[in-house]
Amino acid sequence: MAEDRKAPGGRRDVRLTEERIHAAALALIDADGIEALSMRKLAAALDVNPMSLYHHVANKAALVDAVTRLAAARVHALAPVTGTWQEQLRHLAYAFRSLTRSHRELVLHAFTSPDFIRRESTLWRALRGILVDAGIPDEELDPVAAVLAGLVGGLLLTEVNAVVDRFPAPAGGDHGDPHFEIAVQMLTAGLQARIAHA
Amino acid sequence: MAEDRKAPGGRRDVRLTEERIHAAALALIDADGIEALSMRKLAAALDVNPMSLYHHVANKAALVDAVTRLAAARVHALAPVTGTWQEQLRHLAYAFRSLTRSHRELVLHAFTSPDFIRRESTLWRALRGILVDAGIPDEELDPVAAVLAGLVGGLLLTEVNAVVDRFPAPAGGDHGDPHFEIAVQMLTAGLQARIAHA
């Protein structure tokens, strides 16, 4: 599996960098789960001495942390959000969903460690923007956004992880998974009610 | 910390049983987190040879699994549910919440492993009963219950674990934590809308 690291001239064609380490770690995690990631296996995958890693990465915890941020940054792939706030909210929810599905194992771990969703993140700002459009009063923006992020994030976690016993879902509507669609509809209605009450 | 295991007569006053092992493991997890649980430390806490554990427990994974079920069974502490379905739902949500808060570390792990919420569980049946009262049609009972369980469970996970960046919550209402209350209200309204539409 590991390839020669020497170019014909004798110099290394690929030097060990933080980026290469992170990418390799993410690949390992996506493939075999976070349990299967060890500094020693990672080194083997990079065809490198285990100890060399410690010149680029403080320790395993820091490595996993960095890889998590790497994956989280990929929600940037959000298409520009337009339409009614209901449409925007649905769009954002599904974008978030696709992230958790493409890095199942990592997100599983991320949700188990603090501050996965940061207030400076694209995701957070997008959510806040949608809530402003929806007409949520200023002082409620942060708590409502936090609750929504928690609810959706948690649902995805339970979905991805089958926390809830599986059973046949009802025939799907227009969008994706029926369970997720129920959630989106329910949250949208809940938000609507909240606005109407204010 | 460890006490003598011999009664004055010379017989052991406490024999090693599955129950004692489970209880000790739960105590260790609650105290220091699941990361800190090792077969060797658990044996030390029980004042026993590490290998003796394997006579009562297949392996570490099976042990953690059993302990998880032990904790889940404690939602039985649900008071009998009465009142409107909205009141019942709030009650159930808060009961679930108190479980996740009293076994923070374990629940964290449980949500990261399949089938934490089983369809035969008290929690599940209670939730289903409430939805029947609310007037959810039969064929939607299971999916809606699953979504609700996922949403609430996930929110608790993110709360317990501070997945979302913390910030000052708005002044609380009549019940508990303001964030959780927002969620309960939003889900109740969402459910209400769903019923109205049917």
Place this chain on the structure above:
DNA sequence: ACCTGAACACCGTTCAAGT
């Protein structure tokens, strides 16, 4: 039947020594 010591194949991490 129940317990145990030694052993195996792993970990993450430190550190002194190499180039």
Place this chain on the structure above:
DNA sequence: ACCTGAACACCGTTCAAGT
């Protein structure tokens, strides 16, 4: 500056041997 081998203090688990 970058890499590495040996070593340390841990793991989970197996198994043959004890009582």
